[in-house]
Amino acid sequence: MKSATAFIGVGSNLGDRLAFCRQAVALLRADASIELKAVSPLYETAPVDFIEQGRFYNAVLKIGTVLLPEILLEHCQEIEQRLGKNILRPKGPRTLDLDLLFYEKNIFQTEHLTLPHPEVENRAFVLLPLSTLAPDLLHPSLFLSIQALCARLSESQQKGVQKYLETGWEKDEGSMGCFK
Numbered sequence: 001m002k003s004a005t006a007f008i009g010v011g012s013n014l015g016d017r018l019a020f021c022r023q024a025v026a027l028l029r030a031d032a033s034i035e036l037k038a039v040s041p042l043y044e045t046a047p048v049d050f051i052e053q054g055r056f057y058n059a060v061l062k063i064g065t066v067l068l069p070e071i072l073l074e075h076c077q078e079i080e081q082r083l084g085k086n087i088l089r090p091k092g093p094r095t096l097d098l099d100l101l102f103y104e105k106n107i108f109q110t111e112h113l114t115l116p117h118p119e120v121e122n123r124a125f126v127l128l129p130l131s132t133l134a135p136d137l138l139h140p141s142l143f144l145s146i147q148a149l150c151a152r153l154s155e156s157q158q159k160g161v162q163k164y165l166e167t168g169w170e171k172d173e174g175s176m177g178c179f180k
């Protein structure tokens with residue numbers, strides 16, 4: 001089967017945020033049906049929507065996969081559960097959040113999955129990391145590039161997203177023991 005390109009958003013604001021993000025990347029990489037193609041820098045970001053919570057670490061991953069979108073989401077949700085995703089309230093703190101941002105040019109909505117992710121164009125913590133991997137990627141329903149969507153962000157949205165670690169942050173052999 002031909003491999004499809006997809007982008008996944010990673011976020012954590014509970015516990016050892018860096019370890020959770022690294023473990024998420026390692027578990028995706030260990031999945032035989034997923035090829036990790038690129039990892040954005042890691043950003044520290046201000047919470048949005050529910051702002052009475054800790055700051056997040058966020059990054060975006062580019063993958064190739066033979067999994068269909070719904071199955072890819074299930075794989076992501078298994079990783080969230082494995083790393084103890086424990087949501088106390090909607091949009092509240094979480095050890096790990098994996099969002100399927102784009103899957104090729106797919107546009108659809110089912111009970112469990114909306115593609116592209118419906119908040120992509122509003123979230124600086126997604127757009128800024130994504131722009132480091134795919135600035136010219138076109139949002140398939142808005143017909144705007146990621147770069148163009150970034151340019152629409154307000155100054156305060158952009159200020160809330162600060163680069164914390166350069167590309168390569170995910171390579172940490174030491175954190176592997178946590179989920180072996």
Ligand code: AMP
Nearest residue numbers: 097098099100101112113114115116117
């Ligand atoms: P959250 O905990 O805020 O990440 O929301 C997770 C819920 O959103 C799950 O019930 C998913 O089935 C649903 N969902 C719908 N579309 C997506 C998507 N593109 N990526 C991740 N979760 C999604």
